[in-house]
Structure formats: C-alpha cells, structure tokens
Amino acid sequence: MKKEKKVKSAPFYLSWILVAQSLSIIGFLSTRTFPPVIRIVGRNLSAPVFRGTEITAVIAATVILLTARGIRLRRRRAWILATVLQGVLIMTSVVHGLVQLTLRRKDEEIALKSVGISHLLSEFLILFLLLYFRKNFKTKSDIQTTMKSVFFFLRISLTSFLVGLLFVGLDQKSFTVKQNFGQILEITLKGLLGISGSIHYVTRHVQIRTEYTLAALGLLIVVTSTWQFLKPNRFKSKVDHESLNEIRTLLSRYPEHDSLSYFALRENKNFMWSKNMKAVIPYSVINGVMVTTGDPIGDRESWPSAMGAFCTEAEAHAWIPAVYGCTEEAGLIWSRETDFESLEIGDEAVVLVDTFSLEGPEMKNVRQMVNQIKRKEYSTSIRRISEIAPGELDALSKLAEKWRRGGSERGFSMALGRFCDPNDPDLVVSLALQNGEPMGMLQFIPWGTDGLSLDSMRRSPNGDPGINELLISDTVAFAKSKSITQISLNFATFRSIFEKGERLGASPITRFSHKLLLFLSRFFQMESLYRFNAKFRPIWTPRYIMFPSIRNLMKVAVAILMIESFVPVPKKKNARSVGGM
Template sequence: MTGSLRHGPSPDIARWVSSGVESFGDGHPWVLWSSGLFASGIVEYVLVTVVVLAVAVPVEHRIGTGRFVVAAVVTQGVGAALALLIALIASTVPNTWGIELHGHVVEDPLAWVLGTLLASTAVMDTLWRRRIRTLVLVFLVTAALFAGHLQDVTRLCAAVAGVILGPWLCGRSARGPALGGSVREQRTLIALVVAASVLGPIVAAFSPHAIGPLSALRMLFDQVPYSARELVDVCADPALHDECRKGQQALRLSGLGPLMMNLMPSIVLLVSADGLRRGRHAGWLLSVWAHTALIGTAAASLVAEATEQDETRSLLYGQHRHSSVYMELTPLLALVAILMVLLASRRLFEVRAPRGTYPPVWLGTLGALAVATLVYVGAGSLLSGGFDRDPGTWTLLRDMPRRLIPPVYLQLFEPPVLPLTSAATLLFEWAGVLVWLVFCVLMLRSFRVPALGHDVDAQRRVRRLLHSPGGSSLSWMTTWDGNHYWFSSDDRHAVAYRVHAGVALTTCDPIGDRGTLLAAIDEFAAFCAENGWTPCLYSVGEPTAVIAREHGWTCLQVAEETVIQLDGLAFTGKKFQDVRTALNRARKDGVTAEWTSLHDAPLAVVEQIVAISEEWVADKGLPEMGFTLGGLEELRDPEVRLLLAIDEDRHVHAVTSWMPVYRDGALVALTLDFMRRRSDGFRPSMEFLIASAASAAQEQGLEYLSLSGAPLAAAARSDAMDRTTLDALLELLGRTLEPVYGFRSLLAFKSKFQPEYRPVYMVFPDPAALPAIGVAVGHAYLPDVSLGQGRRLLARLLRR
C-alpha cells in the first residue's frame, strides 16, 4: 500500500514511518514503533520473514501471545528511543560517527524480534539463557561498534531492554537466577568474547560502508591514488613529499597481501580463542600478550594523533578522512576491557601441555623465519629491477623485520624499498604472512596435544591393571585427567596421585594384586619421602585402612559408600515402595531406560545431556567439585556406560553414568558416578534409573552395584570404631556443607535401595601434616574456585 516493498519507504513515507532523530523531532513519536513494521528492500523483507518464522514464532509459542505482544511493543519502543538518545548524544561531540548517526533513518523489524527473544530468556533454563544472551549480545555489540549504523544500535538497545525487562514482561524461570557455571562453560563464553572482538575487525575490513567507532579496517578499501610506477615519479619531486607519503601509505595498505598481513593479529587471537576454549594456559598467555601489544600500539597511535596536527600521523587510520582522537581512544578502551576480563579469569586456564610441547613451535617458527629471510633476500637480489631502487642485500635484510609487521602499523616509517613488478610485490607482501601462518598452525597443533598429566602410555598400563587383576569399586576414577601415576618396581601395582601443598594425594586404593598391597603401600610411601612429599591415601577401603592403622598411620572416615548386592535382589515389600512407585510412573508416562555411551549417542541426545549438566551446575551458583566427583569430561571414556531416562519424543529427562569394575578380566560390577536430571522433567527419574540399572546388571550376572560414596557423610553403625576429635571435626564440616552440597541428603536418598554401607577412609602417616592435607584436599575438589565464588559459598553457609 505504501509502495515500500522493493526499495523500502520512499523519502516522503520515511519521514512518517522511519525512526530517526529528525523524524522523531518533527513530532512523530510513533516512528519508534512504525519503523519495526518496514524493511529497507525486498531482500531484507525476505530475510526478516525467515527470522520471524525461525525465532519470533517459537518465542510466542513459549511465552504466550499476550506476553509476546507486550514484550515486542515494549522492547521495540524502548530500544528505538535509547538508540535515538545515543545518536543525539554522540552528535554533540565532534566526531564523524555521531554526525552520521544523527542523519540516519532506520526501518528494521529485527529490533523487536531480538528484544522479545532476549526477554523470553528470563523463563528459559539456565544454560540456554546464558548461551542465547551471550551469543546475541556479543554479536550485537560487535555490529554496533564496527558497522555502527543506527539500526545496529537500535537492535542492541532493544536486546538490552529485553534482558533487563524480561523478568517483568515474561516472568522468571522456575530455577531462579544463574549464579555460576561450570568451568567448561565459562571458558567457552570467554573464548567467544575474544573471538567476537576479533571477528569484528575482520567484518569491518570487508564492509567499506562501516561507520562504527571500531571500523578502522574499512580504510583498506580506500582507492589507491597512484600505481607503483606513478608513485616513483611523484616521490622524485621534493615538492610533493607529503603527497608521496600519502601515496606510499595507500599503496602499502592495498591488495590482498597487505590485507592478510593486517588481519594476522586477528587470526592469532582467533587461534588463542581456541586455546581458551580448551582451558590451555598457553592460549591464555598468547591472548594476553597479543592484547597487550595491541594496547601498546593503540596507545602510541593515540599519543601521535593527539600531538600531531597532520592527520597522516595516525598509526591505525593513516590519512583516512574519519581519523580522530575518539576513534583512537575507543579501540584502546575495548582492548583494555577484554584484557581485564582475561586477567580476572586466569584461574580458568591452567591446563598445561607436557614438557617439550612448545620448543617445536618456536623452532618451527624460527625455521620458517629463516627460510622466509633467505628467500626474501635471495630472490629480492635477483629481482632488484622490480623495486623502485636497487635494494642490495643489506637493505633487504634490514627490511625483513618490517615484513613481519602489519602495514597499518608502519605508516610512521619511510619504506626502504617499494615493489614495482608483480613478482617483487608477491615477495614483498607475502614473506611475513607465511611466517605468521606457520606460527598459527603450530600453535593450533599444540592446543591439541594431551594436557600435562595425561600420560597415554601410563593410562594404558593402569587400564590393564584395572582389567586384571582389577581394582576396587571406586578404582576407575584413577583414569580421570589430572592424575599422575606411580608404578611399583615389579609393575604389579599402580597408584594415581596428584601433588598439592607438598602432599601426594592419591585417588582410591592402590591398583593391583591385593595379596601384596602392604608392600605396594610401603614402596609408594618411600617414593613420596624421596620427593619430599607427605603421602595421603584418600578414598580408600577397609583393607587399606587396616594396614595403615597397623603401621600407626592416622585413619579418618571421609565418606560412605553404598553397595547394592544383586544376588536375590527384588524390589518387593514396603521398604522398596518409593522404587516401585518410580518404576510404575515411568511405565505410565512412557519413560524408558536406555543404555548408551557419549561416543555412540546421537548428537541431539548429547546436546541434551550437556544442557542438563550445565543447568545443574549453573543454578547451584557454586564451584563444581572434581577429584572423586566426575563431570561431563569423564563421560567421554568409551568404557563408561550411560543410562538415560528418555521418553517417546526422545526427550532426555535424566542421565546417569556407570563405571566398570573388573576382576581377573571379567566385569563383576558397575559403579554410579554422574547423576543429573532435568529440573522440569520426570521427577522420580533417579530412583527409576538406579532400579533399572540394578535389574539390568542382575540379568547380566554381575555381583553388585556401587552407588559410589557420599563425601563427609556416614551411616550410623553400632560397630563403628572409636571416634576421635578429627572425626568430630569432619562431622561438623559435613553438617556445615550439607545445606550447600547436600552430601548427607544424597546418602539418605541412596538408602531407599537398602544398600550395604562401606566406610571410605583417608589415611596418612603424620598428624602434623593435617593442615597441608586439608589444603590439598580442598584444592583437589575445588581447583578452580574464584574469590567471588568462595565469598558466595561463605555467605550461603552463614545464611543457612
């Protein structure tokens, strides 16, 4: 009806329906909302229609039509109003971006679509709430800072309005606000922020019309005023020195080679983001040092811009027509903000590569540099006629370090030579690029090297011992990452341990022949003494505790293991009433128990498992515990079985993992480790899964099912050994942590299956080392706890 389909609203229509400072100032406040009903052309209409169908329709289905309408109207109005306010404020300061924003008009339905999407995250599960908010906001912030058009600012403002107003517009999630997250998820989000800050300049480099505060790289597409040979003639005239300089800068910034070299810092940061995602300390160092170098360059450029009147003095922007101090200051502040995030999150990136991983990286890079230098000097000497002057070997050798620096940072320096022919240009522009590419490839490979403590050969030997002669019900935990391995002199025993605060803290009993357990413990204690460590055998069973007490070691019960004997098991009688109720409800609701592994499970099922786990961790708002408590990473073991509670729609309600227990090469039992359920799923899912696992194990002829240990919890027994002051202290600690981690409630839950109780001990030779052992155990269980998380933990304990 308005003729706005093919090319958007005409100027006469736009002043009545498009959002802009002038149209709003003309007394048309409705443009805040009418601009969300138009697009700028047929292609945009088609794309927006796809987004509406893919995003807006599912959001309306989730939150209801009434809330959807209110959220769309509010976020569109608030977002457009805030964007116009920003444009008005930005135009009061002398800068090109503000002036252009002031003159822009916008028609864009994506603002209310994104605003409503972000508002609806208030009622989503924690994992998806965090993921959607982070992904969308990082993308929109990047677009606003680099592309910088009024529609980009409007979308960002509408999305922010959705996040802030979402709880009032759409309600709140039943799980409450997110207070924390797993280390894995935090690493991913920080890597995402770094990657987005990198992709922004790359997008701007390929967007000549970008006007945002960080759109510096669009100058790469400025028209070059002279060819290389024409520039020789210009520079030959002393009166044209300034014109010569401008021409040299433009020529050095044009073409594919300079573009690639200018993008190399961004590519290096993308490589570091992959390391951050994997938790690698080397990736963190690479990102920190790269941001530090970029901050130094930006600061130098800011000083040059502020002290020099000649606009060509800017390191980042050269002679670009939009150069100004504010454009230098904004990238500097953005880089500083990201660096602060990296420094504050250092504790998340402590995964280190084994010794010997990085010398090949440096040697390979130096080798590439040596080859590039020889080729540049040798071929450059042969192609001396291809440069604007006879370079000579020394001149080329002196110029080689400059080939490693992006041309955008060389604008304050006169080039010793300039290429004239295609062959010389190829040599001049690509020698440094190849060195950087070799470095990036080698760094990427280093991030894929198994982490320190992941000794493939040692793990293979440990697994052989776990199969035959076998270990205890908890021994499979020794295969988890983070453990080092000691092997006895006869290779018949192995001990998994980790060293903290001078304490060699073991994971479970020594693995191997039970008949010679005493000799293995003595030999391991001697090994610790040679290294100046205090041995502490943690999470061990009664046989090891008996040997330790006989040798005068201190013995403390730190957990209670529950074991279901499968011989003659039948869920009958009043004591199994809860278990039978769970099984009956599962049949009625169409929920079945399905065995699989993380490797064999379909991608859709794996995604649901990850979502359930991350939601469980995030909503606790407290650090995720490790050491003897497994997480997602431990599910990747192909010998670990998963048992899922899954309905007819392939909707996963809960997941449990079961570690194998072998004796003389035969599977004799399964041990429960990972158990997490969906907050809004089948409620008695854990009772159902454990009962189903017991029935399946019974059919396979297994001996028992271990429900693993509950730390700092113990069942009351009349035959308990004499209690000491340390036992009383651990009991007090268990009661204190119960409201937060619920270990005693976990033990009470397991009692539904009428298990056999087996105490789990910590034994050590020197009581004076108990403070150091306490630090070691705390660090083992909470290796990544931050100051803020510790403060929240203490506050919650005091509150309870």
C-alpha cells in the first residue's frame, strides 16, 4: 500500500522538479531579484542554453511552469509537452556545448565547463523520470478538445502576428532606413520568436521597445496556447433515457434514506455504476471538477464499487473528484474507501409531519402569516402530477417558467430542473390560489416511500407575502393524510455558524465567521434560507463535502458555486447549462 502511494505521488514531485527547473532559468536572468542560491543554480544550469536571448528563456520558463501544473494533475498532454520540451532542451545544450568545444580547443578544461554538464545531467534526469513514471499519465483525450486547442493556437497566432505587423509597419521612424514589406514581415516574425535581427534602429531605447513589444506578443501566444492545450477534457452531458429508467427501477427497489436521491433523474447528469449494477453515482463536471451530489443510489453493499468507478473515471480524465451534500453515513464510507478529506458544509431542514403544528409561541410568526394570507381569500390545491390533467400540467409548467423571469435556475443538488413533467407522476404540486387564479406553487419530489423533498418554489410577482408559509403548512397536512412522515425543505449552508454566532459567549472565531457569512449573504442566499427554514422548527441533518486534498478545496468550492449557478458559467450555443435548465 505504501509503495502504491509513492507511485501515485510521483506526478506531484515531478511537478515541483519542473518548477525548480523553471526557477533556475529565471534565476539566470536575474542577479538581484532572486536569492543567491537561485542565482547560482540558475547560472549553473541554464546559462549554456539561454545565453543568446532573455526572451527565449522567459518563454521556456513559462511553458515549463504551466506544464508543471498539468503534470501535477496527471494530464497526458502535459506529460507529452514536458517530455518533448526536455528533449529540445537536451538537443540545445548538446549543440551549444559542441560549439563551445569547437571555439575553445586550446583550453579543454574551460571548454568542458562551458558545456554545462550539470545542466545536461539535470535534463536527462527529468526526462528519465518522465519516461519512468509515464504510466501515471493515462488521462483520456478527445479529438474535439485537441482540435479546439489547435484552432485556438492558429487564431491567437494570426491575431498576434497581424498586431505585430501593424505595430512595426506604422513605426517606420524607429529605423534608420525605411523597411519594405518583406523586411517588416521578417522583423515581426523574428520578434515574435524573441530573436534580434540585424536591423539598425534610431536609438537603443527604440530597439528595446520594439523587440520587447513583439516578444510580449510571442509570449502571449505561448502562454495562452499552452494553457488551452493543458485544459481538461470537455465534459459532454448526454441524456441517457435507458440509464434514467434503470435508476427509476433502482429507486423503487431500494427506497432511499437520502432525500436527494430522486434528483439523480435530472437530465444533465451522467452516471457511474458499480460492477454488479446495483448502485450508481450521478455526476457532472465543471471547471475540471467531477461533482456528485448526495449519497450513492442503490444497494449499500455496492457503494464501494461505484465509488471506485467514480474515482477511476475522474483519474482517467485528470478531473478532481468531489462529493457535495452527502450524509454522514455516506461520508464515512467515502473516507474509508478513498481517503477523501471532509468538511461540514451545512444542514438540511427536515420537518417531522407527526409533530408539526402551528400552535405555540415558537410558531407565532408562521401562524400569523398563514392567517393573514387566508383572510385575503387564498386557498391551496395539493395533488400528485398523476392526478392533474395534461392540459393543466402544460399550463402550470409555462406559468412556472414565466414566474422564473428568465433568470438562472438556482440549485443543482436539490433541483430536478423541470416542472410538472408527466414523466414524474409521483411528484406533488402544491398550488396557491386567490379567487381561483394561481399565485404560487411548490413542487416536491418523492423521498423513499414515506417522505417528500422540496424541489422548487415559484411565486407570482403579484403574490402576497406568506404564500410559501401557507403552502408548506398545508402540504404538511396533506402529507399527514397520506401517511407521509417527513418533508425535507431547503438546504441551509453553514447553518451552525449562523446559529452559534448569535449566542452569548460565542468564540471570537465563530463571531468572525458569522460576520463574514452575513456579508456573503448579501450576494448569496444563505442567511435568508436559514431563517426561512428555521421558522418551521425542523430537525437539522448535517451534510458534508468530500474532496481528495485540502489543496483542492478552493477549486472544488468554485466548481460547486458554478454548478449551483451562484457564479455565472459561460454558455455555448446548443449547450445545456450545468446549473440549471
């Protein structure tokens, strides 16, 4: 097990070796900015190769640095680029060394030193390590991503070349002799490559300005093209109706304790199955993070197999695997099977139907809101989708879309992404009516055999305050008549901090975290959701996020915000949104 762990960490150490190589190149260029040890290593390792031009050194150092990031993420394309780059550096060193030996035959000792033996050995060592650990870089590649990188390189190269051509062509006063079009082309091409030509400039300052401007354009080509080339494979979300039907069968065969299970039927998710097909993990990929929400579905004995398949798929594409909103039971299994880190992200509000009541001082606010809106002649209609006529379903679906007012659909972990769909006959729709006109509606998905879970909330812009309180209280009454024992409401992010931060004697760290969350609540619905849920006196069930390492936490957090549509995601034509409909 220890040996396997060492092999798995090889890309991590290789990435730091490449970072050191990049710093050695930069160290050669600086004698003041970097510490003495960097300057010494830089001169020793890199001087033989990059004595000719500083721009070439900057470009090489930048490419190596970007490649190091891809190596750490086990990307096959990064390994190919790093291997080719080391080969080029070795050839450059050998050629340079042969030239030095030829020019300094009289002093063999000086000639041998000028070859840069330590530099050459370091490159051979890095090349050997890359080849030895090549089996760690087996990420899948798709032709679409590769072709996209090629076209991007052609576009940015052409754009930079035209900008450089225009810059040189309009700057004829910088040269002692007027340049013709062929010479302008030569100056531009050499400048993009960081090569100084034999052109005579008016002053040294003008020459530096021109060469560095063109070199900056060349650096832009290299950096952006390398970044694009090393990006993870593009995730293709496809609607697999056969898998959706199999999951429906699985949900009926294994009534789940997890209220998020039915959300696996959202149509922009893919699935990883256990070997015996008795468990499945739904997932989506965004920003290089492979995210699953809630617990695995199906036989608990088969969960480890599905988890293994999930992690294997993530490794095959150099994605970061992550779990968002799992229960403590599933989190313990994830931790045992994968060594994932865990973090409590918040709590799910669950209303117990048998004990819920509007009576009592703690329910005064909800009771007043319900009584107030009833006096305005509001009533409710609560039915399963199977009990609603097709024409009415279509009208309600259009009304829900209209009330959304074209905004992004919030939610991914607790959102089905469709409303009043006949393919979901067991869903419950709670409708608020004023004089027969719909003014608000809630949709609940089934939670096992005796529960409901809130999916979406819609309200007319002309609706009165208290509609949601009325709908939830009447839905609880409906649930009691149908032998439903529990209803899951919204998810309250960092609920415990909001609760503890208001208490007397809260620790300084808790008070600081509370103030920070209050500030963030101006942009994200955190405090408002917590306070809305708390009004119904629910029991709180903790939820967790799981991720491979603490260094992945920031990227996982950003991916979750994107997948929940709190951070905008660039949309392409004919592409479905990951975070909403």
